[in-house]
Amino acid sequence: MTIRAQRRKAASLLKHALLVVLLAVTAISIACADTRAKRMDAWRGRPIDDLIVQWGAPISTAKLRDGRMVYSWISVHSIGRNYRSSFTVTEDGIIEDWSYYDTSIPNYPK
Numbered sequence: 001m002t003i004r005a006q007r008r009k010a011a012s013l014l015k016h017a018l019l020v021v022l023l024a025v026t027a028i029s030i031a032c033a034d035t036r037a038k039r040m041d042a043w044r045g046r047p048i049d050d051l052i053v054q055w056g057a058p059i060s061t062a063k064l065r066d067g068r069m070v071y072s073w074i075s076v077h078s079i080g081r082n083y084r085s086s087f088t089v090t091e092d093g094i095i096e097d098w099s100y101y102d103t104s105i106p107n108y109p110k
Contacts, residue, residue, distance in 0.1 A: 040085070040098045048089045067091040074103070 001009075043051055048071060052058070058071040072086040081102065088097040 036100060040100060043087065043095045043098065046095055048087065048093050048095055051087065051095065064088075068096075 048069075051071070055073055059074050060072045062070045062072075064070065068091060069089045070086055071089060072084055075083050075085065077083060084099075084101055084103050086099045087095050089095055
C-alpha cells in the first residue's frame, strides 16, 4: 500500500471516529435534556418553599404585574457554562412553569 493510500485510509478512519463521537455526544445531550425536563417538571404543582428547602435561596426573584413571582437560580456545570433555572409561581406559592437555559450563549432567548 502506498503512503498516499495509507493517508487516505487514515483520514477515512478519523472521519468515521469523529462521526461516532459526534453521535455519542448528541445522544448524551438529548438524554440529559430529557432527564432535566423530567426533573424540572416534577416541581410543577408543588410549593415554592419545597424547592427553596431543596435548592437553597434563589439568586433573584421578580414580581410580575399579575401577582405571580419568578424565582431564579444559577448553576455552574463547567468552566464558562452557567445555567439559569427559573420557576414561575402563582400568588398562592405554587410552581406552575419553569425555564432553563445556558447563560453563556449570546442572544439566547431568556
